Amino acid sequence: EDQVTQSPEALRLQEGESSSLNCSYTVSGLRGLFWYRQDPGKGPEFLFTLYSAGEEKEKERLKATLTKKESFLHITAPKPEDSATYLCAVQAGSSASKIIFGSGTRLSIRP
Amino acid sequence: DTAVSQTPKYLVTQMGNDKSIKCEQNLGHDTMYWYKQDSKKFLKIMFSYNNKELIINETVPNRFSPKSPDKAHLNLHINSLELGDSAVYFCASSQDAAGVTETQYFGPGTRLLVL
Numbered sequence A: 001e002d003q004v005t006q007s008p009e010a011l012r013l014q015e016g017e018s019s020s021l022n023c024s025y026t027v028s029g030l031r032g033l034f035w036y037r038q039d040p041g042k043g044p045e046f047l048f049t050l051y052s053a054g055e056e057k058e059k060e061r062l063k064a065t066l067t068k069k070e071s072f073l074h075i076t077a078p079k080p081e082d083s084a085t086y087l088c089a090v091q092a093g094s095s096a097s098k099i100i101f102g103s104g105t106r107l108s109i110r111p
Numbered sequence B: 001d002t003a004v005s006q007t008p009k010y011l012v013t014q015m016g017n018d019k020s021i022k023c024e025q026n027l028g029h030d031t032m033y034w035y036k037q038d039s040k041k042f043l044k045i046m047f048s049y050n051n052k053e054l055i056i057n058e059t060v061p062n063r064f065s066p067k068s069p070d071k072a073h074l075n076l077h078i079n080s081l082e083l084g085d086s087a088v089y090f091c092a093s094s095q096d097a098a099g100v101t102e103t104q105y106f107g108p109g110t111r112l113l114v115l
Helices: none
Strands: A003-007 A010-014 A019-026 A030-038 A045-050 A056-059 A062-066 A070-075 A084-092 A099-101 A105-110 B004-007 B010-013 B019-025 B031-037 B043-050 B053-057 B064-070 B073-078 B087-094 B110-114
Touching: A003 A084, A003 A099, A010 A019, A019 A030, A019 A084, A030 A062, A030 A070, A045 A056, A045 A062, A070 A084, A099 B043, B004 B087, B010 B019, B019 B031, B019 B087, B019 B110, B031 B073, B043 B064, B043 B073, B053 B064, B073 B087
Parallel strands: A010 A105, B010 B110
Antiparallel strands: A003 A019, A019 A070, A030 A045, A030 A084, A056 A062, A062 A070, A084 A099, A084 A105, B004 B019, B019 B073, B031 B043, B031 B087, B043 B053, B064 B073, B087 B110
């Protein structure tokens, strides 16, 4: 069964303290892996799509990487405005439109 | 000029009632989706329509019925509401359903509370 697991469930960092969020997946035929950011009371906001192992993408203080079994979202020198829930999702080859989400990592950055 | 909009934002209702949630996208996308986000924040797909045609229908009680009058709108009607239906419902859209991996754009969500 296709599955996405994110860890840790919650992460509290001091401003400027770099860290990584993990998304491990088991799917048949990965078509793509997505990272979204979700602020309280809002819908998920797209960050990155990764398609194949070894691929990396960056946006401001965020960098996403992908291996055959997991993806990492690295956050460098975070600021309080980076506080949000980060969701990982995978699109499996079994269905072009079906996307499976993890439960997210709640990231909190203290000033 | 919101890309994906939903109404209402909040919905509080009694068990047994029937309610509808509306969704509209102005991105010109062909595919729209309904997701349910439970209290543990898991987002689970319920339905997907491509150009007004149903393409994904997950294991959802048949009390839930999506309707797509045109490719810019996807409404969700729920009959005989139950306590377990309380959740946040998100509408989303993407350019296309087939072919390459598609980025989905989400609406702000409708918070449904069944009493």
